[in-house]
Amino acid sequence: VIATDITPRRQAEEQAAAQAERAQTASRLITMGEMASSVAHELNQPLTAINNYCNGMISRIKDQQITEEAMLAALEKTSKQAQRAGQIIQRIRSFVKRSEPNRALSDIGTMVSEAVELAEIELRRRNVRLSYYVAARLPRLLVDPILIEQVLVNLMKNASESIDAADRPSPRRSVELRVVPRQVEGQDAVEFSVVDTGQGLAPEVLERLYEAFFSTKAEGMGIGLNLCRSIIESHSGRMEAENLYNGADITGCRFSFWLPVYQQPNEGAARSAEQTTRIPG
Incomplete structure (x- = not known):
């Protein structure tokens, strides 16, 4: 022993x-x-x-x-x-x-309308025009609508602040929100993008943009973007940012994120079986 x-x-x-x-x-x-x-x-x-x-x-x-x-x-x-x-x-x-949002099948048009109504107050104050486009027949998303609306509001608000900082003339003071279907690695998704005509982002800012407490200005935009990214990733999505160019000149910035489309259990298998058994006429 x-x-x-x-x-x-x-x-x-x-x-x-x-x-x-x-x-x-x-x-x-x-x-x-x-x-x-x-x-x-x-x-x-x-x-x-x-x-x-x-x-x-x-x-x-x-x-x-x-x-x-x-x-x-x-x-x-x-x-x-x-x-x-x-x-x-x-x-x-x-x-x-909980590190987990309160998800429910939510209508994209309703979320966009709620976010636009809230963001328009700030954009009007800054004399920034807002246009938006939502593709037809988009599926409902399994998300926490309040959190997704807050992400959209933050992105539109930040866009208007960037335009103000660039001191753009009236014809160039615009923000566009677009919501369209997208394929991500063979999976159905919906992409939300906010495009502004602001001053863009420096390379070192792009690298640190989502760090907690990192900000490009006193109001603390970094807090909002850090939270935005956390919210999107908690919904199994991704957020991206890129500058827009006209030649060598920066003409604005584009923030976008995509969210996966919810599929009922076995929905993919049923669709695959349907395609397999279909006989060409």
């Missing part, structure tokens, strides 16, 4: 487990710090909308130029943005806590 003292090994395992737990706790604290900054960044949009609606009502009431119907409509929009602010806090907190 050979006796082996496993005490040192057990102690080493316990020490390794304790170190792993401390590392996980430290990572969680860093993540929570990022979340706090991100929440402040994300809440800026609905709070700005609420402020604009309220100021608009105050001005029109003072001038006695508002009807009861118009006031009710403005109050409903204000209430909607207040509810959205609460949803943002809840969804981002849950996203960080």
Whole structure:
């Protein structure tokens, strides 16, 4: 009989487990710090909308130029943005806590409309035109719609800020949002892209663009983009950025991300079987 003292090994395992737990706790604290900054960044949009609606009502009431119907409509929009602010806090907190979004089959047109309505407030303030195109008959996506809408709002807001920073003249102050089908490694997907006419991004900025707390300006755009990428990747998608050129001159920037199309279990196998058994006429 050979006796082996496993005490040192057990102690080493316990020490390794304790170190792993401390590392996980430290990572969680860093993540929570990022979340706090991100929440402040994300809440800026609905709070700005609420402020604009309220100021608009105050001005029109003072001038006695508002009807009861118009006031009710403005109050409903204000209430909607207040509810959205609460949803943002809840969804981002849950996203960080679970690292998993609250998915549901969601209509792309509805998500785009909600995001455009919110982003237009900021773009109008900066005198930036917004156009958007959504391809027909796109499938619903299995996503958390609030999170995807926030990604779109952030990208459109950042685009308008880039145009402002470039001091573009009025004819060149435009942002375009496009949503089209795409194939990614043989898989059906939907691509969202936001194109601006801003100053573009320097190579060193492109390399560090998604790092937590990295920003090209004081408002902290890096927080928003870091969170955007995390949201898209949590939905099994990818986000990309590229400068647009006219010869050697940068004419703007294009941010895009794609999301996979949800397929019912065995849907692919059924489609394959259908193709296999079809007989040419």
